[in-house]
Amino acid sequence: MLNLQVDPWTHLHGGALFNATIKTQLSDFKVFETLSFEPNSSGEHTLIHIEKTGLNTAFVAEALAKFGKLPLRNVSYAGRKDKYAITSQWFGIYHGGKAKTDWLTFEMPGVRIIETVQNERKLRTGAIKSNKFEIVMRDIDTLDQAALLSRIEAIKVRGVPNYYGNQRFGELIKSDGSVILGGNLQLAEKLVNGEEIRNRNKRSMAISALRSWLFNHFVSNRISQLAYQALLDGDALSLSGSNSFFIHAQNDEALLAATTDRLKRGDVLVTAPLWGEGELDSQGQARTFEQSAADEYSQVCDTLVRLQLSQQRRPVLLFVEDFSVQISDNSAVLSFSLPSGCFATSVLREIANVKVGSHAHVITS
Template sequence: MDWAYWYGKPVSTAKFKQVLSDFKVVEDIGFSPSGEGEHIFLLIEKTQLNTAYVAEQLAAFTGLPLRNISYAGRKDKFSISTQWFGVHCPGKKSFAWDEFDLKGVVIKSVSRHDKKLKTGALKRNAFTIVLRDVSDISAVQQRLDNIATGGVPNYFGSQRFGEVRYLDEAGQQCTKFGGNLTLAENLYNGKGIKNRNKRSVAISALRSWLFNTYISEKIRQETFATVTSGDVCILSGSNSFFTADKADASIQQRLVDRDIVLSAPMWGAGELAANDDAAVFEQTLAAHYPEITNCLVDLGLKQERRAIHLWPENLVHRVIDTQHIEVSFGLPKGCFATSILREVVQFTTNDATDHCAVNQLPE
């Protein structure tokens, strides 16, 4: 799974997550609670706690079933994370939240809303990340400047596959594969997965792997930032898309201006939205992995599209000293901080990419 780099393999090395404050993330749900209703929204800052555990403790404190506790997205345990939890209280029951005593949790605000907080009800996540023992600060700064202008491939992060990247004693980058892809192999080999959560993880890993393969191949073929005939273009900031009838200068300029972004298939049943040259590319690559595509169809998934290009919002960096740098940026929901970091540095510890999930997946 050596996905292609947009700017070439990074030359600088660094360490990540040496201390909890090296990784901070703040959720933005994109709206303000209404102030009334039978749903209580809690904005919680948690430190070294996983999301599911906090939800369990909220259920125990309120005496409500765990199903009454919700959250917009899961956040990493080894971090300082500020995120939203929802508590469904039929009858508008109140609680003394100042008495909720859980080490590592600070309740920042309490408000009511008339609708449930649903998983995925996020607009963006804001990250503040510290890279330590950076071998070449100037190279990192140059990469960050390039990314601010040119974005990065919108890869699914390595943690979705249970994958960890690290440098061995000889300085060579190595990959250690985890259990998610092993579970995925069970799916397309016809072995059932009884645990619902593990099954969901396996399906996500399988579909995401194929999507990443599309991005990587487009980079290798030098079509990652070029419209080809029949490409499916997503309107920036929306879920709407259209198929480019021809690759002319006007549509290419819209891509350069970030008015549109190219997409690749999230595989499932149904016809590809692409046609002409783009459809040939997508069908040809899919034909190399029939066991995966057939499995995803058999699982009942439908053809969808996902943007292949990602631009971080408000990307800034601050040099702390000659070996440490702080990086801040925002990402839309469903995107991964590791998509940014993998283009910046190679990590010298094997835990660097194991903790950056932003949404949806178990910690």
């Protein structure tokens, strides 16, 4: 019987330094979204920059559609943001020839309109350059300032494993702040066992959880089995900030030295597979290494192929930008920026074992 466990994955920096609590209050978790493009100030689409407090993204989108007397399909956003937090993000509104709404008059508890601007194109999912996080960790049990500062410096240099966060696998926060994990993975196990999930939303979450879990397995396996940033012949290396990749060849010493230097600078990144149909993009030694890890969970791989997902790649390591910390008594405020699609919890797990404050209820990715 397949049993997919949440977070059995290898740490890069030696595990947590202490226990702490996050999201004790709304202002303890802030996210600021930066788009991957500059709006051009003209067109049929209105982009609305919103600060929301204690609200999920979909709920705000529904309220905007209702206010503008528009179908919900006319409202888009680049990414979902945490509910139990203060977050700023952009929403896109397509008017479709209707008279433009004065969005600055929109009022909703927990929402503040920062600005509006016109754009020629729809705001699409994933159109995010980065997310900046400000996270307060409270109730730290054994705060060693020197150790914390040393860990942050190490993360700045070496990055963290680019794991999908536990939110992807389903989290229910109990009243005492403890976390029940893996609801989406339980659904994913049903897919692997050939059971049908009729609810489209639940099925989508199960597929996402299954593929993300397998990716985390590949990353954990690589970190535990190989030296940091070790290259294998045939590795698929991505260009930083790009979805394109090239195949590394070990047989050219000059090229190997140059590639190793580019790895150190962060110009290129080693990738691991997001499993699906077709052959692995890696070759040679790297393909053999990845296939061996895949064979450990052949049922999962077969299921993702059956679901007709395509082979893709994602970087093994996540490099954190603008990382800083403010320490006081038994708390610390972390500030850092991450590329789109990366998880703040993957940074936190390299520093602390965190539980969520008792006022938070459900965290969604």
